[in-house]
Amino acid sequence: MNTQHSSQHTIAEHVVLIGGGSTNALTAVRLAERGFRVTVLEKAKIGNGSSSRSAAGIRAQFGVEETVIGMQYAEWWYSHFHQILQTPAERCQPVIQQNGYLFLYEDPEQAAPAWKPSARTALARAWQMAQANVVMQQQIGLPVETLDLQEIQYRWPHIEPDYLVGATWCPTDGFLFPQMIYTEGFRRAQELGVRLLQDTEVSGATLRGGRIIALETTKGPIEADWFVNGTNAWAPRLSQHIGGMFLPVAPLKRYLYFLKPTRPIMSNEEWRRLPMTIYGMGAGRGATHVLKMNSCCSRGHTRPIRNPTSMMKIRIVLTHPLIISMVLIITVTQYSNR
Secondary structure, eight states, X not given: OBSOXXXXXXXXXXXXXXXXXXXXXXXXXXHHHTTOEEEEEOSSSTTTTTGGGOOOEEOOOOSSHHHHHHHHHHHHHHHTHHHHTTOOGGGOOOOEEOOOEEEEEEOHHHHSOTTOHHHHHHHHHHHHHHXXXXXXXXXXXXXXXXXXXXXXXXXXXXXXXXXXXXXXXXXXXXXXXXXHHHHHHHHHHHHTTOEEEOSOOEEEEEEETTEXXXXXXXXXXXXXXXXXXXXXXXXXXXXXXXXXXOOOOOOOOOOOOOOOOSSOSSOHHHHHHOOEEEEOOSTTOOEEEEEETTEEEEEEOOOOBXXXXXXXXXXXXXXXXXXXXXXXXXXXXOOTTO
């Protein structure tokens, strides 16, 4: 919310960013580079909110051309993160791990019973749309492929292709490491003169003529020209406290579980190369089996994923969507009412 109507900013304009996560860390850097005075307020410590809890998948496989282009840029940007933020060599750690995203699509006739024609139609439509999206994505330079069942099993022998019709695969998709993003983001921001106030909670605001002129905080009032609500899922609550508009933001709770395998199930190199794997595309469906460093995640429900060493299968029944982060390849049974 801006306190002035002027279309031009001056070097002295002051911007307050509320929230100490990845978004505001990078926003602070860019604003400081553009000559703004910047203050960041965080009620606890940086990364306290959703940034430190994110599975942080990043992909360019979308159905809207503008989104694909934007995500291609994002993947490029994070690949050059340390160069852009001038990170000292001794502090450089991985920011992005490009293991790829593998979307597995079900065979409509095997995934849905004959007495559910609408389900079969939806699955067939999902695969048709995926193939059309790949054509569009390839035209704008994304290295994405359409894979048949033989190719899927050749590249990833642990996946049973019996219930599949095909897959799409993009090797430049992957995972981010949020802690590096907000830690190095705020390091660079402070080098550029950004003021970072942790343990500073916003409790209200002073308005004049319908515009915010100052925030009320646990460390006293803070005046500025611009105020940015960058609190993610908590944005609606903060907006109410500072006299802002209603924000239709509804957070969706997820769950993380961590497990350890009792013995190796594939080589360490193979394990670390596993892609984010999404199974069951379409309305009301979907599951993921992902690798992030030394862990895997699963969400929803899947057909069996074969263990390449012992063929042992572990079955877990899920009654609601959730994310499981694990160091274990799992098999999840499908819902009984399909």
